[in-house]
Amino acid sequence: MPLRQILILNNKEITSGYFLMKLSSPRIAQNTLPGQxxxxxxxxxxxxxxxxxxxxxxxxxxxxxxxxxxxxxxxxLCLSKKKKGEKIDCIGPLGNGFQLPKTDNQKHKTEIILVxxxxxxxxxxxxxQELAKSRIVAFLGAKTKDEILCAKELKxxxxxxxxxxxxxxxxxxxxxxxxxxxxxxxxNSKLSIIYACGPKxxxxxxxxxxxxxxxxxxxSFEQFMGCGIGICNxxxxxxxxxxxxxxxxxxxxxxxxxxxxxx
Amino acid sequence: xxxxISVKLCSIKLQNPIILASGTCGFGEEIAKFLNxxxxxxxxxxxxxxxxxxxxxxxxxxxxxxxxINSIGLENPGIKSFVKDKLPFLRKLKIPFFVSISGETExxxxxxxxxxxxEKNISAIELNLSCPNLKQGKNLFGQDPKITYETxxxxxxxxxxxxxxxxxxxxxxxxxxxxxxxxANCDIISLINTIPAMVIDLRTGKPFLGGISxxxxxxAIKTVALKMVYDVAKVVDTPIIGCGGIMNGKDAVEFIxxxxxxxxxxxxxxxxxxxxxxxxxxxxxxxxxxKINSVKKLIGKSLD
Numbered sequence: 333m334p335l336r337q338i339l340i341l342n343n344k345e346i347t348s349g350y351f352l353m354k355l356s357s358p359r360i361a362q363n364t365l366p367g368q369x370x371x372x373x374x375x376x377x378x379x380x381x382x383x384x385x386x387x388x389x390x391x392x393x394x395x396x397x398x399x400x401x402x403x404x405x406x407x408x409l410c411l412s413k414k415k416k417g418e419k420i421d422c423i424g425p426l427g428n429g430f431q432l433p434k435t436d437n438q439k440h441k442t443e444i445i446l447v448x449x450x451x452x453x454x455x456x457x458x459x460x461q462e463l464a465k466s467r468i469v470a471f472l473g474a475k476t477k478d479e480i481l482c483a484k485e486l487k488x489x490x491x492x493x494x495x496x497x498x499x500x501x502x503x504x505x506x507x508x509x510x511x512x513x514x515x516x517x518x519x520n521s522k523l524s525i526i527y528a529c530g531p532k533x534x535x536x537x538x539x540x541x542x543x544x545x546x547x548x549x550x551x552s553f554e555q556f557m558g559c560g561i562g563i564c565n566x567x568x569x570x571x572x573x574x575x576x577x578x579x580x581x582x583x584x585x586x587x588x589x590x591x592x593x594x595x
Numbered sequence: 596x597x598x599x600i601s602v603k604l605c606s607i608k609l610q611n612p613i614i615l616a617s618g619t620c621g622f623g624e625e626i627a628k629f630l631n632x633x634x635x636x637x638x639x640x641x642x643x644x645x646x647x648x649x650x651x652x653x654x655x656x657x658x659x660x661x662x663x664i665n666s667i668g669l670e671n672p673g674i675k676s677f678v679k680d681k682l683p684f685l686r687k688l689k690i691p692f693f694v695s696i697s698g699e700t701e702x703x704x705x706x707x708x709x710x711x712x713x714e715k716n717i718s719a720i721e722l723n724l725s726c727p728n729l730k731q732g733k734n735l736f737g738q739d740p741k742i743t744y745e746t747x748x749x750x751x752x753x754x755x756x757x758x759x760x761x762x763x764x765x766x767x768x769x770x771x772x773x774x775x776x777x778x779a780n781c782d783i784i785s786l787i788n789t790i791p792a793m794v795i796d797l798r799t800g801k802p803f804l805g806g807i808s809x810x811x812x813x814x815a816i817k818t819v820a821l822k823m824v825y826d827v828a829k830v831v832d833t834p835i836i837g838c839g840g841i842m843n844g845k846d847a848v849e850f851i852x853x854x855x856x857x858x859x860x861x862x863x864x865x866x867x868x869x870x871x872x873x874x875x876x877x878x879x880x881x882x883x884x885x886k887i888n889s890v891k892k893l894i895g896k897s898l899d
Contacts, residue, residue, distance in 0.1 A: 373866070378814045381866055382658050423629070423868070558656045558665070559865040561629065563621040565670050566656035574649055575670065580625065 336360075337419040341396065343412070347478050349403050350451070351412050358395040360425055364388050366459035367429030367552055367584040370399065371560035373421040374410040384408060385557050385579070387455035387529075388425060400481065402451040426560055427583050430459055430527055430550055439465040442523050445547070446470040446491075447538050449508055449530020453482050455552055456529055460489050470494065471515070473508025473534070477501040509537035516545050526587075528552070532595060539587035549587035553578050570594040598882035599889040600875070602636070602856050604834045605757050605782040607691050607718050609636035609857055612847065612878065612890060613871045616838055616861035617642055617695040617721060617761070618667065622681040623688065629868035633689045634875070636857055640677075640685070642695040642723045645703055647673035652805035657794045662813025662840070663862060664792045666806035669697060669726070674710055682714060691718035693759060699729040701742070705749040712754035720756050722746060725763035725788040725810075737763040737788075740775035747779035757782035759836065764790055764816075764823060773827040784827060785836035785859065787820045813862040814840045821853050828854020828895050842870070844877020854895040 342354040360370070371383040384407040389400040403412050414420060433442045444466045446456045453472060460468055468491035474480050475498045486493055495503030496511040504511045508530075528538045529552040542549030555578040558566030562580030569578055570591040576582065600611045617639040620626045632638060650670025657664045672680065677694075685692045694717050698704035708720055724737030724746065736742050743760065750758055760776045762769065764787040776784050789810025794803040802808070820839025828835055837855030840862065841847050847858045863870040882890060 378661050380658070381663055381813055381862065382656075383866065421867075556654065556656070558663070559619075559868065561868060562625040563868070564619065564656070564665070564865050565650065565667050566653075566665060568650070568653055568655065568670075575653075 336422055338422045340414055340416055340418050340420060342416050343414050345412070347481070350479070350481065351401055351403065352389070353399045353401070353411070353414070355397050355399065355420075355422070356395065357397060357422075360388075360422075361391050361394050361397050364391065364397070364425035365429035366432070366462050367455050368425035368427050369455075369583060370422045370424035371426055371557070372411065374407040377410075380406055380410060382407075382558065383423065383560055384411065385426075385555070385560055385583070387552070387583070388458050389454045390457050390461065400451070400454040400457075423560060427579055428581065430455075430552070430584050432462060433466070433525070436465060439463060442466050442525055444468045445512075445524050445526045447508060447512055447526060447528040447530070447534075448472050449528075449534040450474050450479060451481075452528070452530030452534075452552075452554065454529070456527060457482050457485055459527055460486065460491065464489060468492070471496070471508050471512050473497070473511065473530070475499060507534070507537070509534055509541065512538065513541055516541060516547075524548075525550070529554070535587075536592045536595065539590065539592055542587055550584050551587050551590070552584045553582055555579075555583065596888070598879060598887060599891070600879055600882070602891060602894075604719075604836065604856055607637070607757065609691065610634075611636045611875045612851060612855075612857040613875050614639060614693075614836060614857055614859040615864055615871060616859035617723065618665075619861040619864040622677070622685065623692070624684050626864065626868050630872060635690060635871045636875075637691045637693060637718065638685075638688070639693045639695050639721055639859065640681070641671055642669050642697045643671050643674050643677045643707065644669060644697050645674055645707060647671065647676065654803060654805055655809075657803055657809070659792070659794060659811070659815075661815030662811050663865070664794060664804065664809040664811050665789070666804040666809030668806055674707055678710065678714060686716045693717070693719040693721050695721040695723050695761070697723040697726045699727075701728075701736075701746045701749050704746050705753050708750040708756070709753040712756060717756055719759050719783065720750070720754065721759040721761050721785060722750060723761050723788075725761065725765075735763050735765060737761075737772060738766055740771045743772050744775040744779045747776060747781045751780060759783040759785050761788055762786040763788045764819060769823045770826055770830045773831050773833070777831040777833050781833060783834050783836060784831065785838060786827060787816070787823050787839050790816055790819065812840065814842055816840045817846060821849060824850055824855050825853040825897065828898055841874070844874050844881055847874055847878055848881050848893065851890065851893045852895070852897040854898060856894055
């Protein structure tokens, strides 16, 4: 798999601190699966040596991909300053993506429950694109209403949307896991799958709920990495079979696999 | 005309001086998807121990000024699984590969070497002497000239495979350790390993890394490593593998001028898995620009 200098088509702030970057790459667009990520060199500065893993947010027209990211540190800050027309060094697509229902028939019958914590929404939009045949129920959680992202995109895909904010500025006041807990009691969860992405604490709550309601659940971890390709073993998390690499064995794991007590 | 970039480490011929450092290329398989391994000088495996090791709790890596700190904790599948599951892939390579080992006692190093001695195609065994000697509390093997000498001796008694001693920079005088290696007939000396370092997390007020501290690598340690290579090259004629913060061809040439016959690239592999290829091309360009027909002519040139 070659390393590529990829052309930036656009990089704009969509709401305070959140950016959407559009990249031109038919190779990535045609070879990536929902849940996979790019490992991006944000700077050539020696104080910013490591790449940053960012999941593929959307694939457009078989030649363009989008990355949705939040400025959280030096790396993403550098990335946010990149301009249209510049090129960035990306490795990818990398990692194991989400497991999707196999046949169209299964896709029709399955109810997809998406749970996003903050910027955790990023990979779930690409996933929704691939699951257009399914009924989608999305739970979006964030600290404030300004950080609830992609509600419009999901609405356009006919998804049912539930929102929670920690400050109560939009929708349910509290954590998205509590909102899901309340709604699971009323949903017909017989043929559902939960796909979740967000902070570890949230994923743990979602995993517990999925177990209680016997709904299959896949979780995608946000994790700082070393190499991103499975050689350095820096990004490991605790699973029931010992440590596993988020970059190579994940970033998507079956919730059952994770040792939530020790994480 | 293309310059000759091949070098020799004792009896081992390398097509170029770039070696993938232990712990930064796994056992070859993953990195092979990004880099043509048959184009590098050699590869050194992740350190193998007698028993499988699960490694340190995460977080295991931190990015700092001029480098990274890792605290992997020698996670590895153990020698048995290495021989069965990892060696077959390595054997298919057309380049030399070296197996890095670590023991808790001198005898354990010898035990590991004895097992590897029965296996075909291993070009060299690298002794990771930057690990604690259980008999000596917290002291590292490579901090004591006597222990270094005895460990190499014991390993040499059980195998005819060439031995590389990988030295730790945590010593008061690196030349003492190098002389002990030389006295023990060590075939190759590799230096330096990472430098102990840590990060405090201001949010929690606690050490950031799961293993509390780790090893600093990258550009920040280059000049420290360079001096140690230079000092060692002055006192022994054992071939040297220089290591520490080599990110490009210029860095590599500096180490060769300081006395290294070959260099190993570590942190750079983690950032870009194909960096070895770029570094090799840059060495070649350096030679072409200066009309030097062989990289061997640069080895130790700064000592003259």
